[in-house]
Amino acid sequence: MGRSPCCEKAHTNKGAWTKEEDDRLIAHIKTHGEGCWRSLPKAAGLLRCGKSCRLRWINYLRPDLKRGNFTEEEDELIIKLHSLLGNKWSLIAGRLPGRTDNEIKNYWNTHIRRKLLNRGIDPATHRLITDSTNNHHNNNITPTASAATHNVNSSPDVTTTTNISFASAATTSPSTIHHLIKNEQVEDDMKLRCDSPDRRNIKNTSLENQERCPDLNLELRIGPPRHHQNNAISSSSSYIQQHHHQSVEYYQPLMTRREKFRWFHHMFCMQFGYTEQQGMQLYHRPQSYRW
DNA sequence: AAAGATTCCAACCGCATGGCG
């Protein structure tokens, strides 16, 4: 039993990537863009599984990656974000432009853990190791465990506003945190991720964080499209009516594939004067269709 | 200089999730 393997293991390379493989992957993505990782290896002439290609691209080859050592400010930011989010490396990475979740995870395990231990801080709970009273009082639950315990449903028509702050933001300059976190990137990121599994953690963490960190506000607003999910966008037209003034580019990242499809379908029909039903009859979805 | 120990990080693995037919 179990799921089928993601690729034909017998005919795939494993281990370190060669320069030639890197070049092939880069060339292919430059030409065709990211996506459809499963079929990419064959298309690019690589004897790798799609997962491996994706990982190599995201963690190593992407042109927007920042190379080099982590700065002191990045260190502190990671510590603070970890105290809020736990081992949600991808969420943490989302706040550090040019850094990947894998890189941050590794860096955490090799450097920051030790750094915190040297400061007498438990890396798991972010509390003083000697502070047994507090630990006992309130913290059987680490951020991760806590996040996993609660269940955030993506309740419709609720614009969730979370106030996250850092109680322990003693050493990082407020302007840095402000700049890195409370900017549009955060909002964009949260919007992008509101469709990801991790959205379930956002609300929970916020409650805990409000208690922990009352001194700094971060408005992390979860964007609109999800609100309509429960209506299965039967109200796609009403959704579009409400938001048609926004550019597609603005909303695309927020949409599920289905929503995107409906959006484009609506635009297509408007453009060519079809009813949505007529337009649907003209539409042929290829087997390999993916957004 | 050599051997063993430790550190580091790229890559792998399995699972969870969402989208689609």
Add this chain to the structure above:
DNA sequence: TCGCCATGCGGTTGGAATCTT
């Protein structure tokens, strides 16, 4: 509603690089 598929995530590992003795 269900099953399949693609993708993303977090934990783990293997081996190269570096350090210590």
